[in-house]
Amino acid sequence: MNKRKQGAATRTTRRGRAAKTPGAETEHKSASGTFAVAAECTVADAGTLKSGLAKLLDDTGVVTLDIGSVQRIDTAGLQVIATFVRERESLGRQVEWRGAAPSLAAAAKLLGLSSLLKLPTPAARAVETAS
């Protein structure tokens, strides 16, 4: 059931994006979602990761990705997260990070995805919290 609703929501937003009028969106949810990214984020887990994130794609609130427990991540895993973040951004929706994952940060840096993900540096995190 849940999945079906998700699909419907996706269609709505697509239309909204095409019209470039945020007001066209009919759904309004204020509750923000938190998604705990699993410890293993490699190619084997990328499908699960994607379907997990898909539920939050159209969340109109702030989505928080908790990466505190991420242990292993590869390009496939990071690509899913990057696509998610990019799409949220293009819809004008926020993604925030919780926790720190050195492996994820390192991977993002090596793959040139740091700026896209806007991972908080310790200093930046303090600023964000303040604002």
Add this chain to the structure above:
Amino acid sequence: MSTNAVKPEQAGAGSHQVLTFVLGNETYGVDILRVQEIRGWSAVTKIPHAPSHVLGVLNLRGSIVPIVDLRMRFALDRAEYTAITVIIVVSVLSAAGRRDFGVVVDGVSDVVDVNTAEVKPAPELGSRAATDYIRGLVSVSDRMVVLLDIDRLIATDMASFSGNLNQGETSLAGAAA
């Protein structure tokens, strides 16, 4: 919205399609899903020391398929093979995997829907083995159709299939002078 999805399954559980054919005075039925094709009679190549009801093998689009005469399998009078003799090619599932067999019948009748609830078990006729391959009896337009369990029917033959040549007369021994 969900009822649509479930319906075919319920239908599947309740009834299934059966290909009926005639053998002597009886009408038999096999699950349509097991039928690969229906073809006319053509000469077969004999297999040495096969059971007598295994007539031989045919070329079926490149695979070698054994042909079983159901009349002989059921110990009916043997009929002549003519241009209208029909071979039904069926798939049999056995421990060894899927195998294709051709069965020679007198003629193919129809495809009918059989309501599973209406299938009656075959009456006990003394020897269990003799009716082992009968899945049940069902009445279709006032005619009794014997539903065959094709796996069992052929499986009972499998064991006897590995040809043993040691019944003849030729010998190698004694070659030394």
Add this chain to the structure above:
Amino acid sequence: MTIDLTQFHDAFFEESFEALDSMEAALLKLDIGAPEPELINTIFRVAHSIKGGSATFGFSDIASFTHSCETLLDELRSGGMQVSLDISDLLLKTVDVMRAMLRSTQSKQPLDMQRVSDIQFDVELMIAQKNAAGPGNAPAKPAAVAPVAVAPPPAPARAPEPVSVAATPMVAAVAKHWEISFRPYRELFARGNDPLRMMRELAELGELKVEVDTSALPAFAALDAQSCYLAWKLELAGDVTEDAIKQVFEWAEGDCDLDLRLVGAETTAAPVVAAATASAPAEVAASNIVADAILSGNTSPLGIPSPPLGVPSLTAQSLAARSPAAEVPKHEPSAPAAAAAAPTAAAPTLTAVPSAKQDASIGAVGDSGSIRVSVEKIDELMNTVGELVITQAMLSQLGAVLEGTNAEKLRAGLAQLERNTRELQESVMRVRMLPISFVFSRFPRMVRDIAQRLGKQIDLKLTGEQTELDKTVLEKIGDPLVHLVRNSIDHGIEMPDVRIAAGKGAAGTVHLDACHRGGNIAVEVSDDGGGLDKDRILAKAKQRGLVGQNDVLTDEQIHDLIFLPGFSTAEKTTDLSGRGVGMDVVRRNVKELGGKIELRSERGKGSRFIITLPLTLAIVDGQSVAVGSETYIIPLISIVESMRLKETSISRLSGHNEVFSFRGDYLPIIRLHELFGVEPRARALHEGLVVIAEGDGRRVGLFVDDLLGQQQVVIKSLEANYGHVEGVSGATILGDGSVALILDVAGIIHAASMRATERPATERSAKEPPAGAREAPVGAAA
């Protein structure tokens, strides 16, 4: 949705096994005194690739083990250590261990981890000894010595690299600036490659700048999580060779577009001082833009976990204490020599080495002109072509009888179709063909091992390695050949002193040869050893009742005796100079392939086994024979000749058993119509024909009505839908669409002689024990 990673494993295992084969081959070629750099590079690349792949898949044990090997190999590559016999032996053992680990991972079977850790210990000991003994190095490099065992958590992945940096400080460093365009194909992940790993390796080579291209990323909903949409533009600065970069991308080859461009290069003076070695790793680390991030991630894919079973901690100090003092001078000469080389003098050396490497990498790139296709797909194609052949034959028959104005045109078209079909069939068949070198390549190692163990000196000669044969045949011929070669070394080749006493060279030769002969492949295993002792074989055979006491056998018949089951197994523990062990198994394997094996031997001069095999198992050259209304196919390889019998040449023994004389022997007659229960046209022996056929080393006359013709037939399985029929190996479809059975001569002989044993009181079976009787009548001499 989770995906099953095992779907990517297959390719990894397959490639790894192939890579290990080439590593082994390279190790065997390695000249101890003056190893070719390219060979060492090949060996290094294999270990490196397997390490990378297994790390990606999380096979941490393999990654850990190969990491140690890689470290050792890196020492050899950089000249930090010299290739010794000990090292090459040890490396050969590591090949075995890697193979075993891969195999056990693949089959999910447990593995003897003790052996793994033993060998890993040896490898690390070898590295540690070098480092301990190396002048001035010991205190600086505890972390580099045995990364797995002693490296503190922050450094595991990088431990080997400082070693290489430290080992080549004398060479002038050339700062180059590379621009790399790396555009993976979608299936890159699916092939087990992870760009992240490549970036990490690149970052270790020099200063890396990464620019990602996300333009191909689809909308989130359309994203296939297992496809790679990203592409990168990279800039790499440092003393990095093209080869080193290509090596990073080696396993992605064929799964990406890769473009390397050297933008600028400047030569800088090398740090000459030995003290620089200690600081070098730190500098490199600092220059890597993300080094810190990686190092703090203690579970990065390349992070090598600690060894599986308690490998004792090795420290440079403890090893230094243990290692004999003699080690030190051994290593000294290389260091002063390197130190003496001025930066300018060193520069040409640097350019020379990469050019050799580049040649190799070009060769490797050229390999991508081939693709991997599953055998099932080829078999499917074979089947379809087989159908086409049959359809074409049917049409030709039809066309031959047609009349009318267009019939001639049709026939011309059909003739063209026939040609095209045959060509197509041959092409498809060629796809399945592989050079026999795939099998031969295992022998250098095997021969070396056995010879070492037995204290014999063996020269192995391989010829005709490019002879191609069907993959199925190839796979099944390996074991029989191993058997024959082992026998040649074990029983054929004499000990060096015996050889010298016999006036031969101390080293014996074992020669493996393959060539096309007619429509078949002939594979020969020959040696210049002692040859077979015919008298002893005959005596043994008589003693065992395999041959009558007064029988006189030809040389050929005596040699045949060693293929009898009863004969060989009984003899394997004796000192009989013949080859006893399991020759019956060898012959059975060869028979199963539709081939035959012969033996020629001369006392004192050596032996020669000749295996004749069909090119393929899919097609057989056959003789069609008629028996009553049935047509049977007898494989040509089993046929000696066909003849019409005269009444006078036939004898009947005990009223039943018909024999006829053929070249001085009496051969039994098997009436096919009786065996197969068919109504024949000819019952009198002189009315039909006898096909003299050979199976299991015995000859018989098969009585048939008539010969029909020779043709190539496509072999079809009778067992797929029916079952095994004794005396029948399969079936085929004739031009008219009907089915003909293909006869298995050995099976027919077996069936007939089985029956013979059931019959009481024939002269021979009365004389022999029942088990012997089944296999006995070699030549059935009078």
